[in-house]
Amino acid sequence: MxxxxxxxxxxxxxxxxxxxxxxxxxxxxxxxxxxxxxxxxxxxxxxxxxxxxxxxxxxxxxxxxxxxxxxxxxxxxxxxxxxxxxxxxxxxxxHGSPADVRAAAHETFPHVDTPDELVNTDLRVLRLLSAPTGARIAGPEFDPYYQYSGGYGYTWFRDDAEIARFLLKADGELGLGLADTHRKSAAFYLATQLDDGRWPHRVWPMNGRLAPGWANGHVEGNETHYQADQTASALVFLAAYLSAYHDAIPEPTRTEIRNALARGVGGLDRSLATDGLPLACENAWENMDGRFIHTAASFLHAYSVIATAPCHPTVRNHAAERTRRIDAALDTMWLPDKGIYARRSVDGELDGRADSTTFSLIDAHLVYERIADVDDDRLRRLERHLDTTFDRLWKETDDIRGLARFEADTWRQQTQDGGKVWTVSTGWGAYTAERAIELFPDTDEPFDATAWSDRLFAEIDLSGSLCLPSGYLPEQFFDTGSPDSATPLGWSHGIRLATFAARHARNA
Incomplete structure (x- = not known):
């Protein structure tokens, strides 16, 4: 062939x-x-x-x-x-016997000495989706005629950088020996960063060349058709990698990363309005435009981690100033009558539908805490927001349990009532609940982050309703329990691995 x-x-x-x-x-x-x-x-x-x-x-x-x-x-x-x-x-x-074939598989995808087979499964999946460059495709193609999607066999900088960040975190907590994996990810982001400090929509993983896409507006001159959170995700990983591996990174590469972070801050600045929120752009689900709370949270996360990384002092100080601007702007997205942060603003109107991308607020505030105090009012709002979002997105049938990606989601729902359960959203919820245990002090509020972590993680665990016998996590499930879309989905496996590592660290 x-x-x-x-x-x-x-x-x-x-x-x-x-x-x-x-x-x-x-x-x-x-x-x-x-x-x-x-x-x-x-x-x-x-x-x-x-x-x-x-x-x-x-x-x-x-x-x-x-x-x-x-x-x-x-x-x-x-x-x-x-x-x-x-x-x-x-x-x-x-390889003339089944035993020989099994041995060859273990040589290709060696097991790591970890407390759980889940870790080996997730690492194996992420290797299977990786090109020699270290970049990962989102998942295997399920839609060869492109009737429902634009194809999955490409590298999105959001998905890939989130996976890279989750691997970095899991490696730090479980000691997985993934230094070369992190090095390849950093090298790929350095090689693909655009001159204006941002990243394109998606690229071919084997060489980093621009791939077919619909969100390269910032390259073509239309900022709206651009997913600004992708640039933020790549910067979060680069800054976190620089901090975690600073002494092990050769000086020329350290300089490259510092320069990339400086250019990246300039790229974020281009997309940040004077009111402290990112300009209108595409959302992470790639199905609508607006000024999204997820984009704002990803910017807060990126600026915060850069402000605490070992990079140029002027860049750190500038990034810290930007975090305070975004922090103040988040108050304009709060909907007190709904007990939730609006998912987006369009022409000044706030969209109050629950959306799992808003879970990104928790990670962002945990890093922001290194720069400034997060006041009690903000903590109470975040706590109420999570409680409301989990309740409104939770879905349970006779066959599956988990979180929808957002309210009123109609994508490929076929004849069933309501949207499907997504493993990305369920895993993201489990990870966010685990991180919320760190962020929220003990209170008398009814929200129980530990209970939600247990409840959601159980569904993506190897024996959960959203996990196939192979250990794979499909992107979505119909109410009947039938899996749908790309399988396995790399982002879901990265989230599951990081959640397992965080839970293991907490319970150690």
Whole structure:
């Protein structure tokens, strides 16, 4: 099978036969009332039809109850065809039993000495989604005809940087030995930062080149079609990495990161209005525009972590000043009658629907506490906000339990009433409840962060209603318990790993 730079080679330990290209279904066939068997081509078909296909089917003989089938994806610029074929033959000879295959899997994805198999599952998933550069795709493609999505096989800087940040945190608490993983992430963000200090919508993970997207307005001259929180997420990781690994990072790289943070602060400034809130842009769910509380929280987080990182003093001081401006502006988004922070402001009107992206307020305030006191009024509001948001997003059926991503979500709900449960939102809620234990002092308020952490984490745990037998977390679930969309979703696994690490640290 031939690709841009890669060839996919196939071999078996027994005789291969009936090797035929398998033609992809046409869109009309997918929508037809009756199903069909795969259409196979042969050498007697037209030349194009027998070669320009999406797959190949084959038969392999079974001898003594077994056969070993091996595929190998090779970069043709780095490995000649003869070397690939020789390596393929060697792998086929060496892995002649199930035990040999299991051993090979453990060599490729080694287990870490951790208290729980969940950690190994999440690390394995994130490796599977990673390119050699260290950048990760969001998830495997589930929508090859692009009818519902713009494709998942790209690197979003929000998703990737959030995963990188969660890995950094989990590594610090569990000692996972991921220094090289963090180094690759930092190098990728340094290589892909734009001249104005920001990052594009999404890129190809294997080389960082601009990929198809719909939120490159800041590149094209339209700031609204831009997801400003992506830049903030990349800066949070770079600043946190610089702080955590400062002495181990070579000085030239430290200088690169400091300069990137300085440019990044300038990029955030371009998107910050004089009233202290980010300008109108796209939201994290990529389905609407406005001035979002999540974007403001991501800016507060980024400015705060940069203000406490070992970078240029002028940059730190400037970032600290920006945090205070955002902190004051958050009060304008509070809806006292609903007990919640508005998810967005559009033309001065506040949208009071509960939204799981607002969980980002908690992490942001934990870092902001290093710069300035978070007063009691703000803490009470945040506590009430979480309590209200959890209650309003919680959904339970006979088959699944968890959080919807936001109220009145209609995306791909098909015939069911109401939106689906999302593993990202449920995991984000569990992580935020765990972090809220640190932020909120003991009070007589009814909100119980520990109980919510336990309740939500149970659903994404290996035995939870939102976890498949494989340990994978799909992006979403229908009310019937059927998974939907990309599986496994990298962001969900990053969140689960960080939540597990935080819970383990608390209970140690």
């Amino acid at each position: 031939y690709h841009n730079r890669e060839h996919d080679y196939l071999c078996a330990s027994t005789e291969l036969s009936a090797i035929t290209p398998e033609q992809s279904a046409q869109f009309g066939e997918v929508l037809a009332e009756t199903s069909r068997s795969p259409r196979h081509s042969s050498e007697t078909d037209d030349y194009e039809g027998s070669r320009l296909t999406g797959g190949v089917s084959f038969r392999a003989a079974v001898e003594d109850g077994k056969t070993t089938v091996v595929t190998r994806l090779a970069d043709i610029e780095d490995e000649p065809r003869s070397d690939s074929l020789a390596a393929l033959a060697d792998l086929t000879r060496r």
